[in-house]
Amino acid sequence: MLNNKVRTRFAPSPTGYMHVGGLRTALYTYLIAKKAGGIFILRIEDTDTARYVEGAEEVIIKTLRDTGLIYDEGPDIGGPVAPYRQSERKELYKTHAQKLCEKKAAYYCFCEKEEKDDTVLLVDVCRDLPYEGSKQRVDAGEPYVIRMKAPKEGETTVDDVVFGKITTPNKILDDMVLIKRDGMPTYNFANVVDDHLMGITHVMRGSEYLSSAPKYNILYDAFGWEIPIYITVSPVMRDAQNKLSKRHGDPTYDDLIALGYLPDAVLNYIALLGWSPGGEQELFTLQEMLEVFDISGISKAPAIFDIIKLNHFNSEYIRKMSPEEFTEIATPYIKKAIHNENISIDSIARLLQARCEKLSDIPEKIDFFEALPDYETDLYIHQKSKIDKTIAYDMLIAAKSGFENLTEWTNEPISYMLKEMAVDLDVKNATLMWPVRIAVAGKSVTPGGAVEICEILGKEEVLRRIKIGIEKLK
RNA sequence: GGCCCGUUGGUCAAGCGGUUAAGACUCCGGCCUUUCACGCCGGCAACACGGGUUCGAGUCCCGUACGGGUCACCA
Numbered sequence: 152m153l154n155n156k157v158r159t160r161f162a163p164s165p166t167g168y169m170h171v172g173g174l175r176t177a178l179y180t181y182l183i184a185k186k187a188g189g190i191f192i193l194r195i196e197d198t199d200t201a202r203y204v205e206g207a208e209e210v211i212i213k214t215l216r217d218t219g220l221i222y223d224e225g226p227d228i229g230g231p232v233a234p235y236r237q238s239e240r241k242e243l244y245k246t247h248a249q250k251l252c253e254k255k256a257a258y259y260c261f262c263e264k265e266e267k268d269d270t271v272l273l274v275d276v277c278r279d280l281p282y283e284g285s286k287q288r289v290d291a292g293e294p295y296v297i298r299m300k301a302p303k304e305g306e307t308t309v310d311d312v313v314f315g316k317i318t319t320p321n322k323i324l325d326d327m328v329l330i331k332r333d334g335m336p337t338y339n340f341a342n343v344v345d346d347h348l349m350g351i352t353h354v355m356r357g358s359e360y361l362s363s364a365p366k367y368n369i370l371y372d373a374f375g376w377e378i379p380i381y382i383t384v385s386p387v388m389r390d391a392q393n394k395l396s397k398r399h400g401d402p403t404y405d406d407l408i409a410l411g412y413l414p415d416a417v418l419n420y421i422a423l424l425g426w427s428p429g430g431e432q433e434l435f436t437l438q439e440m441l442e443v444f445d446i447s448g449i450s451k452a453p454a455i456f457d458i459i460k461l462n463h464f465n466s467e468y469i470r471k472m473s474p475e476e477f478t479e480i481a482t483p484y485i486k487k488a489i490h491n492e493n494i495s496i497d498s499i500a501r502l503l504q505a506r507c508e509k510l511s512d513i514p515e516k517i518d519f520f521e522a523l524p525d526y527e528t529d530l531y532i533h534q535k536s537k538i539d540k541t542i543a544y545d546m547l548i549a550a551k552s553g554f555e556n557l558t559e560w561t562n563e564p565i566s567y568m569l570k571e572m573a574v575d576l577d578v579k580n581a582t583l584m585w586p587v588r589i590a591v592a593g594k595s596v597t598p599g600g601a602v603e604i605c606e607i608l609g610k611e612e613v614l615r616r617i618k619i620g621i622e623k624l625k
Numbered sequence: 626g627g628c629c630c631g632u633u634g635g636u637c638a639a640g641c642g643g644u645u646a647a648g649a650c651u652c653c654g655g656c657c658u659u660u661c662a663c664g665c666c667g668g669c670a671a672c673a674c675g676g677g678u679u680c681g682a683g684u685c686c687c688g689u690a691c692g693g694g695u696c697a698c699c700a
Contacts, residue, residue, distance in 0.1 A: 164700050199699060264698060296698055314630070323628065323696085331698040338700045362629060362695045385631080391692065420637095423649090427638055431648045450631095450638085453693070457636045460650045470663080506662045516661095533660085569659085584659030592660090600659045 157189030159353045161215070161222070162342070164196045165207030169214040169404040171395055171456060172357070172387040175421045179384065180355045181220045182444040189352070193225035194345060195236045198335045208236075214404055217414050219437050232349045237341050244336035247344050247374070248297040248329045252282060256373035257329055259285040259295045264332075278326060297330040299340075299370060307365040311381040313449050314358075319365045327366055343367050347376045355382040382446060385453040387424050395456050402458075411484065411510030412461065416468040420461045424454040434467060462508040470505055477504045484513035489521050498607045502599035516598055520607060523616050524593040528623050531589050536581045543586035544624040549576060550587050551617045560610050566602045590620030 161177040163169070184191040193215065195208055212227060224230025234240055251257035260277040277285070278300060289295055301324040308318040329340040336344070346354055361383050371378045386394045395401045402410065407417050419435055427450070428435070428443045435443070469477060478500040485496050485503075499517055507513055518524075531543035538546075553572050557564060573583045588601035591613055597604060605613045 166700090196700070202699075260698095298698095317629070319628075325696075328698045333698080335698090337698070342700090357694095357700095358630070359694060359700090383630095386693085388693090394693090423637065425637090429639070431639085433637090433649055452631050454638090455636060457650075460637065463650055466663095536659090566659095573659095579659090581659050588660060594660095596661045598661075600661090602659075 157184055157187035157352050158192060158350050159184040159189065159355065160192040160194050160346070160349065160351050161220075162194040162196050162345075163211055164199065164202070164338075165204055165211060166202070167204040167207040168210060168397060170397060171402070171404060171407075171417075171421055174214065174218065174404050174418070175387060175424060176355055176357070176384060177215060177220050178218075178418060178422055178440075179382075179426070179444075179449070180353070181222075182440060183353050183355070183382070183446065185441055186444055190223045191220070192230065192349060192351070193222040193235060194349070195226050195238075196338060196341065197236060197238045198338060198341050200238075200333065200335060210405070217408075218418050219414075237336070237345065240341070240345065241335060243348070244341055244344055245330060245334065248336070248340065251299070251329070251370075251373055252286075252297060254373065255282060255300065257297050257299050258282070258326075259289055260298045260326075260328075261285075261288065261293060261295050294332055296328050296332050298326040298328050299366065299373075301326050301366065301369060307368050309361075309364040309368060309381065311361070311364070311383045312446050313383050313451055314361065317361070317364075319362075321365070321369075324366055324369070327363075339363055339366065340370070343370045346379055347371070347374070351379055353382055354379045355384060358383050358385045382449070384449060385425060385451060387421070388453045388455045390455060394453075401456070407461075409511075411512065412465050413468045413480075416465040417461065419468070420464040421456075424456060425450050425452075434464070466508040469507060469510075472504070474501060474504065481510060481513060484510045485517060488514035488518045491521055493609060494520055495607055498603070499598075502603055506598045519592045519594055519597065520604075523591075523619065526589070526593040530593075530595050531586055531620075531624065533581075533585050536579065536585055538582055538585055540624055542582065543589070544621065546576075546578075546583050546586040547590055547617055547621050547624065550583065550590075551614065551621065554605075554610065554614055554617065557610065560606065562602060562606050565605050569602065586620070587617070591616045 159180040161180050163173055163177075181191045183189075193211070195211070197203065208226065212225070215222060222228075224232065224235065226235040229235075248257060252259060258278055258280065262277060278298070285295075302321040304321060306318050306320045307324070308316055310316050327339055328337050330336055345351075364381060364383075368378055389395045389399060389401050393399065397403050404417065408414065415436070418437065422435065422440055423433065427448045428445075429448060430443075472480075478497055481500045481503060482496055485499050489496065489499065499520065503513060503516065507516065528540055531540050532538060549572055550569070553568050557568055569583060569587070570580060573580050576583065584601040588597065588604060589595065591601065591604050591608060593616075608616070
């Protein structure tokens with residue numbers, strides 16, 4: 152049924168949000184499967200009943216859909232090894248754990264929850280209990296957990312594609328819990344059982360699981376199962392000391408989207424955190440990543456998430472869009488600042504596309520279209536063009552009459568008129584354009600120049616603002 | 626603390642025994658220009674430290690320092 156195809160899985164715990172590191176893991180696992188023409192699976196690891204979050208699974212599914220990481224099997228679409236929610240596989244784990252008990256590779260443990268240090272003795276007691284006796288106590292309804300019987304001697308070598316071979320003496324391995332008192336499996340156990348039962352060939356995990364990996368191998372061996380290929384990735388950090396975390400205020404995927412970052416840009420940027428394609432290209436579509444992705448490019452060292460660089464990726468993606476696409480996604484942000492229906496959203500969008508890093512920057516960049524800010528006349532001073540307030544005043548007076556006589560209000564005539572006027576006045580374009588732009592915008596930095604802004608504002612509003620400027624400079 | 630892992634500019638990173646140690650972001654100049662931005666040109670800036678091995682070490686080995694992970698009936 153599962154052939155020899157490459158099968159990978161993204162196995163998040165439904166926490167209610169998708170963190171950046173999680174998305175990166177999803178991306179890599181997707182790439183590994185798809186690059187090999189294999190199957191990408193979504194499995195929900197909801198074994199911690201105490202942590203249940205309403206709607207969390209939907210967040211995961213939506214994120215994968217929005218970023219284009221399409222899975223072939225999953226809880227909502229089913230598949231040959233369903234169910235894909237661990238909570239629905241409870242019996243499976245129990246049966247398998249019991250099998251291990253029968254084989255004496257695991258045992259029933261009746262000890263109370265560990266009180267940190269002094270439990271080793273208690274555990275040891277249960278470890279050596281005869282199977283039959285324990286089984287009877289279990290059948291009689293006594294509460295228990297099932298623990299793995301870790302070997303006390305020898306050593307176990309884990310082979311990881313990223314970290315290489317790591318050998319651990321077995322004596323330091325503890326008898327980890329497989330089935331919890333509530334009957335649910337632990338992450339460690341469910342992961343092993345599911346990865347095998349679902350035919351997962353490449354197992355990607357965060358480096359926090361590296362030290363548990365020997366125990367997974369022992370489990371695979373106890374079952375007589377083939378050990379999958381391990382690919383361990385280091386975390387995405389917020390700084391050299393701390394992992395990126397929602398708790399510390401670091402943005403989740405949804406936060407980034409809400410901030411006006413594009414899904415493709417986010418995906419592209421995080422792909423490069425801890426993985427390098429080797430060449431000099433940095434901008435990749437998902438399809439292109441598929442072509443160049445290679446596990447050998449994954450690095451062992453953690454990478455720090457740098458939102459400044461994400462800004463760069465995002466602006467690249469914005470500039471790459473067609474004007475129509477950009478207008479469509481920018482419109483909601485433009486409308487946050489612009490309520491006047493006479494103002495052309497499309498025209499503003501055109502000005503914005505080359506000048507914004509993220510969509511959330513838009514409203515403050517264009518608010519002057521809606522209402523002229525109360526600006527200081529110092530804005531009229533421009534050292535480089537040798538413009539002072541007196542010159543600015545003269546320019547505005549001239550521009551006013553020019554605008555008044557203008558009959559056709561589109562880009563070309565406005566531009567032509569202003570340039571002609573600069574010639575008549577015997578000044579450089581900038582000497583005239585600068586004061587005009589300040590007068591109509593009321594701020595020194597604007598998307599677009601004087602001509603574009605005037606065109607969008609319309610004749611009446613431009614004259615009104617020019618007059619205000621003249622008054623201010625008097 | 627034990628065990629494990631990591632360490633190339635501020636950040637992401639290339640490099641796999643011989644290089645003037647790539648590239649990108651940031652920052653700083655310059656050009657272009659009606660502002661800003663885009664674009665173009667240029668610049669600052671790195672192999673954590675100490676020992677080996679070698680003709681030769683960012684690359685291999687051993688220490689040290691620093692950082693991280695783990696040592697849960699959480700994942």
